[in-house]
Amino acid sequence: MKVLAVDTSSIVASVAVLDDNKLIGEYTVNHKRTHSETLLPMIKELLNACELKTKDIDIFAASIGPGSFTGLRIGVATIKALAHSVDKPVVGIPTIDALAYNLNYCSNLIVPIMDARRDRVYTGMYKWSDNKFEVVKAQDVIEIETLLDELQDREEAIIFNGDGCDVYREIITKKLDSKAVFAPSCVNMPKASSVAQLAFKKAQKNELQSYYDLVPEYLRKSQAEREYEKKNR
Known part of the structure; x- marks a missing residue:
């Protein structure tokens, strides 16, 4: 069972591919928050290095939060789109769970x-x-x-x-x-390999989701929401 996982919950962008219990590739960059520009090229490069295509992936996984609102949206949306393109299931992993699993x-x-x-x-x-x-x-x-x-x-x-x-x-x-x-x-930083390992454990227990149902878990309101509520009290 091959798992492609991403973590974009912070400034760190991380992508990993797991084949059952074997980590066959991981690409992590801890430099600037430009996930919208770097995430897809990172995924493509890692898949190429592992001699895999999107259709070869069985499970797609993402860190779903909490963390950076924009980063989480990018990571979750990317995983949903990739899973949709090959009609495969997804797994969402709480960010803090994955961080602890390091x-x-x-x-x-x-x-x-x-x-x-x-x-x-x-x-x-x-x-x-x-x-x-x-x-x-x-x-x-x-x-x-x-x-x-x-x-x-x-x-x-x-x-x-x-x-x-x-x-x-x-x-x-x-x-x-x-x-x-x-x-x-x-x-000390988020790693997609931890997301992948936790996703693999969930997949073994058939705890899978449809890509339609995968959503971020922010745990708090965004600054824009707080400012809106303050303005309209």
């Missing part, structure tokens, strides 16, 4: 954090138990102080990853001290 078989509590601005983060809690990836707390958007208050009562070490680490490292360290561990840069 830390395979980590013994610590995993807490990804993506900056949602205004002192808020997109986050969730995860752990590996008996070699199984478990969601302790589903992804959500909350204030960083609220998250840290919740984590302060936990006894185990906590490993953070995601772009929120750079933004909130000082406040996290101050609140949690040595209990806080920060992931290295190689697993």
